[in-house]
Amino acid sequence: MKTETLAALQDARVKRRAVTLATRLSDAAEALVYRDDAKGELAGDAAIVAAAQRAMDIGKSETADIGDAKIFLNVYVPPPRLIIVGAVHIAQSLAPMAAMLEFDVTVVDPRGAWATTQRFPGVKVIQDWADEAFQAMGLDVSTAVVTLTHDPKLDDPALEAALKSDVFYIGALGSRRTHAKRKERLAEVGITEDMFARVHGPVGLNIGAKSPAEIAVSILGQIIEVRARRLEALSAPKVAAA
């Protein structure tokens, strides 16, 4: 491994950019393969680049036989991230449970009395409006967004921004009635019925959750399920596309 490779891997992590390091086991020749770019000695080999990108999609490192060479594909994908909008009571259960599941957790709330690190030890807390915060953080395909405030002023802009991104999960706390009204409001800002269908609401698996901690479990259960199904679909054998 080259020192520059090491630096590039660290840089990719900071930028939450997925990368696969392809290494030829016979001589340690390398390529750093991104979704839209490839660098290094092996970067000119289209078969290696394609295999590295596929491994990245599935999120699984593996050793592959490519041509006559054994190539190790080491996948570095950013950890899944959970953004919780609303530094409310349920968030105080949801944030530590998600951190335990190795999510990179951020709590966003513009209200200073709520968005404090004392209420949320060990996770990132941003005191800002969700749409502003999202812009600074950059939503990506390994991010989940959950809104918990019940307040349209706070939840709606967050949902609108999340729906216009490719986050893998969107959930919104609130009853069926609240959810139906939410759909009407968001239609006014151009969110169609098809787009709105991505929002899980009422949020969480239907396990009869009552307490904040139980609701947190039902939300995380749903996020785990959505994420696992998505990865399963990506790893299913694909028919070679033209």
Add this chain to the structure above:
Amino acid sequence: MSDALEVLDQVGKWKADGKGVAVATVIVTWGSSPRPVGSQLGVDDGGNMVGSVSGGCIEGAVVKEALDAIKDGKPRLLDFGVTDEQAWDVGLACGGKVQVFVEKVN
């Protein structure tokens, strides 16, 4: 995944301090091996380690090979089988096999 990046952070620090460094990576596993593919162990020329490739049973052998790789600069492919009996001794529920790639950081 985050473990692997912690390893690379420490390896980067050692490198910046002018030390000779090697990285060992689990590249293939069979059966119930203790650490998944992609797990890494960083080793400096003083024999210091960060990370793990097995949870303890093969680290000693891997460090020795890593020190050799730091000296001669050649990558190495190592095969380890953990028998059920050995696995029991090191606290693993059952046996497994791992292949580990060791390379110097240049």
